[in-house]
Amino acid sequence: MFFLPLYHNLAGARCLVIGAGTTAVRKIRWLLRAEADIEVISPDVSPAIKALANAGKLKVTTAVFDPGQVTPDLRLIISATNNRDVNRFVYDAAIKAGVLVNCVDQPDLCTFIFPAIVDRSPILIAITSMGNAPTLARVVRGWIEAQLSPNLGKLADLARSLRDRVKIELPSVDARKAFWETLFRSAAAESAMQGNLGDAKTKAEAMLTATTSTETGGVPQASVALIGAGPGDPELITLKALRLIQSADVILYDKLANPAILDYARRDAELEFVGKQGPKPGSPPTRPDNRGNQQFSINDAIIGHARAGRNVVRLKGGDPFIYGRGGEEMEQVLEAGFEVIMVPGITAALGAASYAGIPLTYRNLSQSVRFVTGHRVENVVNLDWPEMGRRDQTLVIYMGLVGLPTILAKLIEHGCEVERPAALIENATWPEQRVIVATVSTLADMAAAAEVTGPSVVIIGDVVAKRKS
Ligand SMILES: C[S@@+](CC[C@H](N)C(=O)[O-])C[C@H]1O[C@@H](n2cnc3c(N)ncnc32)[C@H](O)[C@@H]1O
Known part of the structure:
Protein backbone atom coordinates (compact mmCIF):
# COMPACT_ATOMS: atom_id res chain seq x y z
CA MET A 1 0.00 0.00 0.00
CA PHE A 2 1.36 3.42 -0.92
CA PHE A 3 0.00 6.55 0.79
CA LEU A 4 0.87 9.85 -0.90
CA PRO A 5 1.63 12.57 1.67
CA LEU A 6 -0.69 15.51 1.01
CA TYR A 7 -1.25 18.45 3.33
CA HIS A 8 -4.96 18.95 3.82
CA ASN A 9 -6.75 22.19 4.66
CA LEU A 10 -9.39 21.21 7.25
CA ALA A 11 -10.30 24.69 8.49
CA GLY A 12 -14.07 24.65 9.14
CA ALA A 13 -14.47 21.16 7.61
CA ARG A 14 -16.80 18.72 9.39
CA CYS A 15 -14.89 15.81 10.89
CA LEU A 16 -16.32 12.89 12.84
CA VAL A 17 -14.42 11.03 15.53
CA ILE A 18 -15.86 7.71 16.71
CA GLY A 19 -14.59 6.84 20.19
CA ALA A 20 -13.56 9.14 23.01
CA GLY A 21 -10.55 7.56 24.71
CA THR A 22 -6.85 8.52 24.74
CA THR A 23 -6.30 7.48 21.10
CA ALA A 24 -9.15 9.75 20.04
CA VAL A 25 -7.65 12.60 22.07
CA ARG A 26 -4.31 12.23 20.24
CA LYS A 27 -6.00 12.53 16.83
CA ILE A 28 -8.32 15.31 17.99
CA ARG A 29 -5.32 17.43 19.00
CA TRP A 30 -4.23 17.58 15.36
CA LEU A 31 -7.77 18.21 14.10
CA LEU A 32 -8.00 21.13 16.53
CA ARG A 33 -4.65 22.43 15.28
CA ALA A 34 -6.13 22.31 11.76
CA GLU A 35 -9.22 24.23 13.00
CA ALA A 36 -11.62 21.48 11.93
CA ASP A 37 -15.29 21.39 12.97
CA ILE A 38 -15.22 18.27 15.17
CA GLU A 39 -17.96 15.99 16.41
CA VAL A 40 -17.18 13.08 18.72
CA ILE A 41 -19.56 10.12 18.91
CA SER A 42 -19.15 7.64 21.75
CA PRO A 43 -21.29 6.00 24.45
CA ASP A 44 -18.58 6.85 27.06
CA VAL A 45 -16.65 10.10 27.02
CA SER A 46 -13.27 10.63 28.70
CA PRO A 47 -12.76 13.66 30.99
CA ALA A 48 -10.25 15.14 28.49
CA ILE A 49 -12.88 15.18 25.73
CA LYS A 50 -15.54 16.47 28.11
CA ALA A 51 -13.21 19.34 28.98
CA LEU A 52 -12.73 20.15 25.28
CA ALA A 53 -16.48 20.08 24.75
CA ASN A 54 -17.02 22.36 27.75
CA ALA A 55 -14.45 24.75 26.30
CA GLY A 56 -16.47 24.88 23.08
CA LYS A 57 -13.73 23.20 21.00
CA LEU A 58 -15.87 20.32 19.78
CA LYS A 59 -19.34 18.75 19.96
CA VAL A 60 -20.02 15.46 21.73
CA THR A 61 -22.86 13.04 20.96
CA THR A 62 -23.16 10.41 23.69
CA ALA A 63 -24.37 7.46 21.62
CA VAL A 64 -23.22 4.31 19.86
CA PHE A 65 -22.17 4.75 16.23
CA ASP A 66 -24.91 4.57 13.66
CA PRO A 67 -24.16 4.59 9.91
CA GLY A 68 -26.91 7.18 9.51
CA GLN A 69 -24.51 9.67 11.17
CA VAL A 70 -22.24 9.49 8.11
CA THR A 71 -23.38 12.13 5.65
CA PRO A 72 -21.63 13.26 2.44
CA ASP A 73 -20.95 16.75 3.87
CA LEU A 74 -18.35 15.18 6.17
CA ARG A 75 -14.72 15.68 5.13
CA LEU A 76 -13.28 12.79 7.12
CA ILE A 77 -13.99 10.20 9.79
CA ILE A 78 -11.62 8.74 12.36
CA SER A 79 -12.59 5.56 14.12
CA ALA A 80 -10.59 5.48 17.33
CA THR A 81 -12.17 2.47 18.98
CA ASN A 82 -10.45 -0.82 19.69
CA ASN A 83 -13.50 -2.72 18.50
CA ARG A 84 -12.70 -4.15 15.07
CA ASP A 85 -16.41 -4.72 14.26
CA VAL A 86 -17.25 -1.07 14.94
CA ASN A 87 -14.22 -0.02 12.88
CA ARG A 88 -15.37 -2.16 9.94
CA PHE A 89 -18.86 -0.71 10.28
CA VAL A 90 -17.49 2.85 10.21
CA TYR A 91 -15.23 2.07 7.26
CA ASP A 92 -18.04 0.62 5.15
CA ALA A 93 -20.32 3.58 5.90
CA ALA A 94 -17.56 6.08 5.02
CA ILE A 95 -16.70 4.36 1.74
CA LYS A 96 -20.37 4.31 0.81
CA ALA A 97 -20.68 8.04 1.47
CA GLY A 98 -17.37 8.82 -0.28
CA VAL A 99 -15.79 10.26 2.90
CA LEU A 100 -12.13 9.85 3.83
CA VAL A 101 -11.71 7.36 6.68
CA ASN A 102 -9.01 6.31 9.15
CA CYS A 103 -9.49 3.34 11.51
CA VAL A 104 -6.63 3.72 13.95
CA ASP A 105 -4.00 0.93 13.75
CA GLN A 106 -5.86 -0.85 10.92
CA PRO A 107 -4.18 0.30 7.68
CA ASP A 108 -6.45 -1.98 5.67
CA LEU A 109 -9.41 0.09 6.92
CA CYS A 110 -7.91 3.46 6.01
CA THR A 111 -8.16 5.69 2.97
CA PHE A 112 -5.78 8.10 4.74
CA ILE A 113 -3.29 7.68 7.57
CA PHE A 114 -1.78 10.05 10.12
CA PRO A 115 1.97 10.59 9.78
CA ALA A 116 4.35 11.22 12.67
CA ILE A 117 4.68 15.00 12.53
CA VAL A 118 7.58 17.36 13.16
CA ASP A 119 5.87 20.68 13.75
CA ARG A 120 7.93 23.81 13.17
CA SER A 121 5.02 25.69 11.69
CA PRO A 122 4.84 26.80 8.99
CA ILE A 123 7.45 24.11 8.29
CA LEU A 124 5.78 20.76 8.86
CA ILE A 125 7.40 17.39 8.20
CA ALA A 126 5.30 14.25 7.82
CA ILE A 127 6.92 10.85 8.36
CA THR A 128 5.19 7.59 7.63
CA SER A 129 6.04 3.92 7.41
CA MET A 130 2.81 3.34 5.38
CA GLY A 131 1.38 1.62 8.43
CA ASN A 132 4.21 -0.97 8.54
CA ALA A 133 6.16 0.28 11.56
CA PRO A 134 4.54 3.29 13.28
CA THR A 135 7.01 3.17 16.18
CA LEU A 136 9.92 3.40 13.76
CA ALA A 137 8.30 6.43 12.16
CA ARG A 138 8.11 8.04 15.62
CA VAL A 139 11.76 7.21 16.31
CA VAL A 140 12.75 8.78 12.97
CA ARG A 141 10.72 11.82 13.98
CA GLY A 142 12.88 12.07 17.13
CA TRP A 143 16.04 12.00 15.01
CA ILE A 144 14.74 14.74 12.75
CA GLU A 145 13.46 16.80 15.71
CA ALA A 146 16.98 16.78 17.17
CA GLN A 147 18.42 18.25 13.96
CA LEU A 148 16.03 21.16 13.63
CA SER A 149 16.05 24.41 15.53
CA PRO A 150 12.86 24.83 17.58
CA ASN A 151 12.62 28.28 15.95
CA SER A 213 24.55 46.26 -5.86
CA THR A 214 27.17 46.66 -8.58
CA GLU A 215 29.60 47.96 -5.90
CA THR A 216 29.86 44.55 -4.25
CA GLY A 217 29.82 42.74 -7.60
CA GLY A 218 26.63 41.03 -6.47
CA VAL A 219 28.41 39.12 -3.71
CA PRO A 220 26.04 38.90 -0.74
CA GLN A 221 27.27 39.35 2.80
CA ALA A 222 28.71 36.05 4.00
CA SER A 223 28.66 34.88 7.57
CA VAL A 224 31.48 33.62 9.74
CA ALA A 225 30.79 31.21 12.59
CA LEU A 226 33.42 30.59 15.27
CA ILE A 227 32.45 27.21 16.63
CA GLY A 228 33.68 25.26 19.62
CA ALA A 229 34.15 21.62 18.60
CA GLY A 230 34.55 20.39 22.18
CA PRO A 231 37.56 18.43 23.44
CA GLY A 232 37.30 15.38 21.17
CA ASP A 233 34.22 13.19 21.44
CA PRO A 234 32.27 14.27 18.33
CA GLU A 235 28.97 13.83 20.17
CA LEU A 236 29.87 16.73 22.43
CA ILE A 237 29.19 19.40 19.83
CA THR A 238 26.01 21.44 20.10
CA LEU A 239 23.00 21.14 17.79
CA LYS A 240 23.69 24.68 16.61
CA ALA A 241 27.28 23.78 15.74
CA LEU A 242 26.02 20.76 13.82
CA ARG A 243 23.56 22.83 11.81
CA LEU A 244 26.14 25.47 10.90
CA ILE A 245 28.74 22.85 9.97
CA GLN A 246 26.19 21.14 7.73
CA SER A 247 25.57 24.32 5.79
CA ALA A 248 29.12 25.76 5.63
CA ASP A 249 30.83 26.39 2.29
CA VAL A 250 34.26 26.25 3.89
CA ILE A 251 35.50 24.90 7.22
CA LEU A 252 38.84 25.96 8.67
CA TYR A 253 39.64 23.47 11.39
CA ASP A 254 42.15 23.10 14.17
CA LYS A 255 44.51 20.36 15.22
CA LEU A 256 42.43 19.82 18.38
CA ALA A 257 39.04 19.54 16.65
CA ASN A 258 38.13 15.92 16.02
CA PRO A 259 38.18 15.40 12.21
CA ALA A 260 35.19 13.04 12.62
CA ILE A 261 33.09 16.18 13.06
CA LEU A 262 33.96 17.11 9.47
CA ASP A 263 31.90 14.13 8.29
CA TYR A 264 28.85 16.26 9.07
CA ALA A 265 29.90 18.81 6.43
CA ARG A 266 28.34 19.01 2.97
CA ARG A 267 30.12 16.87 0.42
CA ASP A 268 31.09 19.92 -1.62
CA ALA A 269 32.31 21.96 1.38
CA GLU A 270 35.97 22.97 1.31
CA LEU A 271 37.85 21.64 4.35
CA GLU A 272 41.04 23.47 5.27
CA PHE A 273 43.39 22.36 8.04
CA VAL A 274 44.88 25.36 9.85
CA GLY A 275 46.32 23.69 12.98
CA LYS A 276 49.07 25.51 14.80
CA GLN A 277 52.15 23.78 16.14
CA GLY A 278 53.06 24.52 19.76
CA PRO A 279 56.09 23.42 21.84
CA LYS A 280 56.43 19.67 22.43
CA PRO A 281 57.12 18.14 25.86
CA GLY A 282 60.87 17.99 26.40
CA SER A 283 61.55 21.09 24.31
CA PRO A 284 62.83 24.14 26.17
CA PRO A 285 59.91 26.30 27.32
CA THR A 286 61.57 29.40 25.89
CA ARG A 287 61.80 27.90 22.38
CA PRO A 288 60.49 30.50 19.96
CA ASP A 289 57.35 29.33 18.24
CA ASN A 290 55.74 30.52 15.10
CA ARG A 291 52.15 30.60 16.27
CA GLY A 292 51.75 34.39 16.03
CA ASN A 293 52.43 34.35 12.27
CA GLN A 294 50.26 31.28 11.87
CA GLN A 295 47.41 33.13 13.59
CA PHE A 296 47.71 36.04 11.11
CA SER A 297 47.36 33.72 8.16
CA ILE A 298 44.33 32.03 9.75
CA ASN A 299 42.64 35.42 10.21
CA ASP A 300 43.47 36.30 6.58
CA ALA A 301 42.05 33.01 5.35
CA ILE A 302 38.77 33.47 7.27
CA ILE A 303 38.33 37.00 5.96
CA GLY A 304 39.38 36.05 2.41
CA HIS A 305 36.71 33.35 2.22
CA ALA A 306 34.08 35.68 3.69
CA ARG A 307 34.95 38.35 1.11
CA ALA A 308 34.34 35.78 -1.61
CA GLY A 309 30.78 35.44 -0.23
CA ARG A 310 31.28 32.01 1.35
CA ASN A 311 29.75 30.91 4.62
CA VAL A 312 32.78 30.20 6.75
CA VAL A 313 32.99 27.95 9.77
CA ARG A 314 36.07 28.28 11.93
CA LEU A 315 36.09 25.08 13.98
CA LYS A 316 38.20 25.24 17.11
CA GLY A 317 38.99 22.63 19.76
CA GLY A 318 37.10 23.02 23.05
CA ASP A 319 35.58 26.47 23.44
CA PRO A 320 36.80 29.31 21.21
CA PHE A 321 36.89 31.78 24.11
CA ILE A 322 38.97 29.62 26.46
CA TYR A 323 42.63 29.75 25.47
CA GLY A 324 41.45 29.48 21.90
CA ARG A 325 42.24 32.93 20.53
CA GLY A 326 38.57 33.13 19.63
CA GLY A 327 38.48 36.68 20.95
CA GLU A 328 41.18 37.80 18.52
CA GLU A 329 39.60 36.06 15.56
CA MET A 330 36.22 37.54 16.40
CA GLU A 331 37.71 41.06 16.57
CA GLN A 332 39.50 40.67 13.24
CA VAL A 333 36.40 39.39 11.46
CA LEU A 334 34.20 42.14 12.91
CA GLU A 335 36.80 44.74 11.91
CA ALA A 336 36.72 43.40 8.37
CA GLY A 337 32.97 44.15 8.40
CA PHE A 338 31.48 40.66 8.73
CA GLU A 339 28.96 39.26 11.15
CA VAL A 340 30.26 36.66 13.57
CA ILE A 341 28.13 33.83 14.94
CA MET A 342 29.72 32.58 18.16
CA VAL A 343 28.95 29.00 19.15
CA PRO A 344 30.35 27.83 22.48
CA GLY A 345 31.91 24.42 22.88
CA ILE A 346 32.73 22.21 25.84
CA THR A 347 36.12 23.28 27.02
CA ALA A 348 38.84 20.68 27.78
CA ALA A 349 38.59 21.22 31.55
CA LEU A 350 34.91 20.31 31.59
CA GLY A 351 35.26 17.37 29.20
CA ALA A 352 38.28 16.02 31.08
CA ALA A 353 36.67 16.37 34.50
CA SER A 354 33.44 14.64 33.45
CA TYR A 355 35.08 11.81 31.51
CA ALA A 356 37.60 11.22 34.32
CA GLY A 357 34.85 11.30 36.98
CA ILE A 358 36.33 14.24 38.87
CA PRO A 359 33.76 16.82 40.01
CA LEU A 360 35.23 20.30 39.64
CA THR A 361 33.29 21.70 42.59
CA TYR A 362 32.12 19.73 45.61
CA ARG A 363 30.30 20.95 48.70
CA ASN A 364 32.76 21.51 51.57
CA LEU A 365 35.77 20.66 49.37
CA SER A 366 35.90 23.18 46.58
CA GLN A 367 33.84 26.32 46.17
CA SER A 368 35.53 27.71 43.08
CA VAL A 369 37.38 26.61 39.96
CA ARG A 370 40.30 28.43 38.40
CA PHE A 371 41.43 27.84 34.80
CA VAL A 372 45.06 28.85 34.21
CA THR A 373 47.53 28.37 31.41
CA GLY A 374 50.89 26.80 32.07
CA HIS A 375 52.20 27.87 28.69
CA ARG A 376 55.67 29.48 28.87
CA VAL A 377 55.58 29.27 32.62
CA GLU A 378 59.15 30.63 32.89
CA ASN A 379 58.00 33.90 31.34
CA VAL A 380 54.89 34.26 33.43
CA VAL A 381 55.60 36.76 36.16
CA ASN A 382 52.07 37.52 37.16
CA LEU A 383 50.83 34.13 38.34
CA ASP A 384 49.84 34.54 41.94
CA TRP A 385 51.33 31.28 43.27
CA PRO A 386 50.05 31.52 46.90
CA GLU A 387 46.53 32.07 45.45
CA MET A 388 46.98 29.15 43.03
CA GLY A 389 47.79 26.80 45.86
CA ARG A 390 44.89 27.84 48.11
CA ARG A 391 42.77 25.11 49.63
CA ASP A 392 39.00 24.94 48.98
CA GLN A 393 39.38 25.50 45.27
CA THR A 394 40.12 23.48 42.15
CA LEU A 395 42.93 24.50 39.86
CA VAL A 396 42.83 23.40 36.21
CA ILE A 397 45.97 23.94 34.19
CA TYR A 398 45.82 24.07 30.39
CA MET A 399 48.99 23.71 28.30
CA GLY A 400 50.85 22.70 31.44
CA LEU A 401 52.68 19.63 30.18
CA VAL A 402 55.97 21.26 29.17
CA GLY A 403 56.24 23.32 32.35
CA LEU A 404 54.68 20.77 34.70
CA PRO A 405 57.73 20.18 36.98
CA THR A 406 58.22 23.94 37.37
CA ILE A 407 54.53 24.65 38.02
CA LEU A 408 54.24 21.97 40.70
CA ALA A 409 57.50 23.04 42.35
CA LYS A 410 56.28 26.66 42.48
CA LEU A 411 53.00 25.58 44.06
CA ILE A 412 54.84 23.63 46.77
CA GLU A 413 57.31 26.47 47.30
CA HIS A 414 54.35 28.81 47.97
CA GLY A 415 52.64 26.64 50.52
CA CYS A 416 50.63 23.98 48.65
CA GLU A 417 50.94 20.77 50.66
CA VAL A 418 52.82 17.98 48.82
CA GLU A 419 50.01 15.48 49.39
CA ARG A 420 47.33 17.59 47.63
CA PRO A 421 45.64 15.26 45.09
CA ALA A 422 46.45 16.01 41.44
CA ALA A 423 45.49 14.35 38.17
CA LEU A 424 46.57 14.65 34.57
CA ILE A 425 44.07 13.81 31.84
CA GLU A 426 45.58 13.24 28.42
CA ASN A 427 43.40 13.16 25.26
CA ALA A 428 40.30 13.77 27.34
CA THR A 429 37.05 12.39 25.85
CA TRP A 430 38.94 10.62 23.01
CA PRO A 431 38.97 6.80 22.97
CA GLU A 432 42.68 6.94 23.92
CA GLN A 433 42.07 9.08 27.04
CA ARG A 434 44.51 8.39 29.90
CA VAL A 435 44.11 9.54 33.50
CA ILE A 436 47.08 9.70 35.88
CA VAL A 437 46.14 10.26 39.51
CA ALA A 438 48.93 11.34 41.85
CA THR A 439 49.79 14.17 44.23
CA VAL A 440 51.34 17.57 43.66
CA SER A 441 54.76 16.13 44.54
CA THR A 442 54.54 13.00 42.35
CA LEU A 443 52.53 13.99 39.28
CA ALA A 444 55.40 15.38 37.18
CA ASP A 445 57.49 12.19 37.52
CA MET A 446 54.50 9.96 36.86
CA ALA A 447 53.60 11.93 33.72
CA ALA A 448 57.20 11.70 32.46
CA ALA A 449 57.30 7.95 33.17
CA ALA A 450 54.00 7.49 31.29
CA GLU A 451 55.49 9.43 28.32
CA VAL A 452 52.49 11.72 28.04
CA THR A 453 52.61 13.67 24.78
CA GLY A 454 48.95 14.29 23.88
CA PRO A 455 46.94 17.37 24.83
CA SER A 456 46.51 17.28 28.59
CA VAL A 457 44.95 19.19 31.43
CA VAL A 458 46.02 18.98 35.05
CA ILE A 459 43.46 19.14 37.84
CA ILE A 460 44.69 19.96 41.35
CA GLY A 461 42.51 19.87 44.45
CA ASP A 462 40.82 17.62 46.97
CA VAL A 463 38.08 16.92 44.41
CA VAL A 464 40.53 14.62 42.58
CA ALA A 465 40.17 12.14 45.46
CA LYS A 466 36.46 11.84 44.62
CA ARG A 467 37.36 9.96 41.43
CA LYS A 468 36.31 6.32 41.57
CA SER A 469 38.78 4.47 39.40
C1 LIG B 1 45.33 26.19 22.88
S1 LIG B 1 44.51 25.40 24.20
C2 LIG B 1 42.91 25.23 23.54
C3 LIG B 1 41.86 25.06 24.59
C4 LIG B 1 40.49 24.92 24.02
N1 LIG B 1 40.06 26.17 23.41
C5 LIG B 1 39.47 24.48 25.05
O1 LIG B 1 38.55 25.24 25.36
O2 LIG B 1 39.58 23.36 25.52
C6 LIG B 1 45.17 23.79 24.06
C7 LIG B 1 45.19 23.08 25.39
O3 LIG B 1 43.90 22.67 25.75
C8 LIG B 1 43.97 21.48 26.47
N2 LIG B 1 43.24 20.44 25.72
C9 LIG B 1 42.59 20.58 24.57
N3 LIG B 1 41.99 19.44 24.22
C10 LIG B 1 42.27 18.55 25.19
C11 LIG B 1 41.92 17.19 25.43
N4 LIG B 1 41.17 16.52 24.57
N5 LIG B 1 42.39 16.60 26.54
C12 LIG B 1 43.13 17.29 27.44
N6 LIG B 1 43.49 18.56 27.26
C13 LIG B 1 43.06 19.19 26.17
C14 LIG B 1 45.44 21.12 26.59
O4 LIG B 1 45.93 21.68 27.78
C15 LIG B 1 46.00 21.81 25.39
O5 LIG B 1 47.38 22.06 25.54
Missing part, protein backbone atom coordinates in the same frame (compact mmCIF):
# COMPACT_ATOMS: atom_id res chain seq x y z
CA LEU A 152 12.81 27.07 12.36
CA GLY A 153 9.36 28.55 11.75
CA LYS A 154 10.79 32.01 12.43
CA LEU A 155 13.07 31.54 9.45
CA ALA A 156 10.00 30.93 7.30
CA ASP A 157 8.49 34.13 8.75
CA LEU A 158 11.63 36.01 7.70
CA ALA A 159 11.42 34.61 4.17
CA ARG A 160 7.75 35.51 3.91
CA SER A 161 8.45 39.09 4.99
CA LEU A 162 11.01 39.49 2.18
CA ARG A 163 9.38 37.51 -0.59
CA ASP A 164 7.80 40.40 -2.51
CA ARG A 165 10.94 42.54 -2.40
CA VAL A 166 13.13 39.65 -3.54
CA LYS A 167 10.78 38.94 -6.48
CA ILE A 168 10.99 42.55 -7.64
CA GLU A 169 14.72 43.04 -7.13
CA LEU A 170 15.88 39.66 -8.41
CA PRO A 171 13.81 38.92 -11.52
CA SER A 172 15.80 35.83 -12.49
CA VAL A 173 14.73 32.54 -10.92
CA ASP A 174 18.35 31.39 -10.57
CA ALA A 175 19.38 34.60 -8.80
CA ARG A 176 16.45 34.25 -6.38
CA LYS A 177 17.32 30.62 -5.65
CA ALA A 178 20.96 31.54 -4.96
CA PHE A 179 19.89 34.41 -2.69
CA TRP A 180 17.53 32.26 -0.61
CA GLU A 181 20.12 29.50 -0.25
CA THR A 182 22.69 32.01 1.00
CA LEU A 183 20.17 33.68 3.30
CA PHE A 184 19.16 30.44 5.01
CA ARG A 185 22.79 29.83 6.00
CA SER A 186 23.56 33.39 7.07
CA ALA A 187 23.82 35.39 10.29
CA ALA A 188 20.35 36.75 9.41
CA ALA A 189 19.00 33.20 9.60
CA GLU A 190 20.70 32.73 12.97
CA SER A 191 19.07 35.90 14.32
CA ALA A 192 15.67 34.70 13.10
CA MET A 193 16.16 31.34 14.78
CA GLN A 194 17.09 33.10 18.00
CA GLY A 195 13.68 34.76 17.78
CA ASN A 196 15.09 38.19 16.87
CA LEU A 197 13.09 38.88 13.72
CA GLY A 198 13.80 42.63 13.66
CA ASP A 199 17.56 42.10 13.59
CA ALA A 200 17.17 39.23 11.12
CA LYS A 201 15.23 41.44 8.76
CA THR A 202 17.81 44.25 8.91
CA LYS A 203 20.61 41.79 8.12
CA ALA A 204 18.63 40.07 5.37
CA GLU A 205 17.80 43.39 3.71
CA ALA A 206 21.48 44.35 3.80
CA MET A 207 22.26 41.04 2.08
CA LEU A 208 19.68 41.74 -0.59
CA THR A 209 21.10 45.21 -1.16
CA ALA A 210 24.62 43.74 -1.47
CA THR A 211 23.35 41.10 -3.90
CA THR A 212 21.79 43.67 -6.21
